[in-house]
Amino acid sequence: QVQLVQSGAEVTKPGASVKVSCKASGYTFTNYYIHWVRQAPGQGLEWMGIIDPSGGSTTYAQKFQGRVTMTRDTSTSTVYMELSSLRSEDTAVYYCARGATSRFDPWGQGTLVTVSS
Amino acid sequence: IQLTQSPSFLSASVADRVTITCRASQGISSYLAWYQQKPGKAPKLLIYSASTLQSGVPSRFSGSGSGTEFTLTISSLQPEDFATYYCQQLNTYPLTFGGGTKVEIK
Numbered sequence: 001q002v003q004l005v006q007s008g009a010e011v012t013k014p015g016a017s018v019k020v021s022c023k024a025s026g027y028t029f030t031n032y033y034i035h036w037v038r039q040a041p042g043q044g045l046e047w048m049g050i051i052d053p054s055g056g057s058t059t060y061a062q063k064f065q066g067r068v069t070m071t072r073d074t075s076t077s078t079v080y081m082e083l084s085s086l087r088s089e090d091t092a093v094y095y096c097a098r099g100a101t102s103r104f105d106p107w108g109q110g111t112l113v114t115v116s117s
Numbered sequence: 118i119q120l121t122q123s124p125s126f127l128s129a130s131v132a133d134r135v136t137i138t139c140r141a142s143q144g145i146s147s148y149l150a151w152y153q154q155k156p157g158k159a160p161k162l163l164i165y166s167a168s169t170l171q172s173g174v175p176s177r178f179s180g181s182g183s184g185t186e187f188t189l190t191i192s193s194l195q196p197e198d199f200a201t202y203y204c205q206q207l208n209t210y211p212l213t214f215g216g217g218t219k220v221e222i223k
Contacts, residue, residue: 035212045152045160045203045214061211095159102207103150103165110159 002026004096004108011114017084020111022096029077030054033099036081038092050099051079086115118142118206122215128223135191137218139204144184148208151180151189155200
């Protein structure tokens with residue numbers, strides 16, 4: 001079945017970087033875009049950006065421009081999201097989701113990133 | 118594009134008919150999806166292209182609308198439907214979500 005499996009929870013310090021992985025299975029990896037969405041504790045959903053696993057092209061939300069980098073490894077069907085210059089407000093659950101026409105489906109299970117000194 | 122969901126909180130009983138509205142700040146054609154999220158879980162796709170039911174989703178869920186106004190309807194609320202619901206526009210980058218509607222048991 002189509003599945004996205006993310007890496008485990010991270011605890012990191014302000015100013016550091018974090019890299020979250022999202023491994024795809026059950027479909028042709030290069031045929032679908034992958035999006036990243038985050039959710040701060042008790043808050044709503046916030047779109048961060050998209051990567052095309054085929055060519056590696058990316059589009060980022062302006063809010064994260066300069067701090068986020070999305071990459072992919074086609075040999076392992078894995079997408080990565082790295083966020084740098086972390087601050088406490090970046091504490092959130094980070095999700096990857098497969099993008100199909102007019103929808104995100106499925107979603108990864110989420111990765112909690114905690115930024116704390 | 119801003120999406121405004123209403124209400125933000127809804128208290129209802131099992132078997133009630135429930136309607137959630139999502140308004141877009143500009144026209145998005147039918148590029149709208151609805152998701153259900155339960156505590157500690159990832160969002161789950163319910164409806165896409167404003168009115169297409171995702172495979173495996175119960176038929177008590179339905180969506181309608183186009184342009185700037187959309188609705189999600191649950192025809193007969195079941196115990197497993199108590200959750201938070203989000204709309205999302207996929208017409209224009211940056212993609213955006215509504216603020217969510219939490220459906221709780223009355």
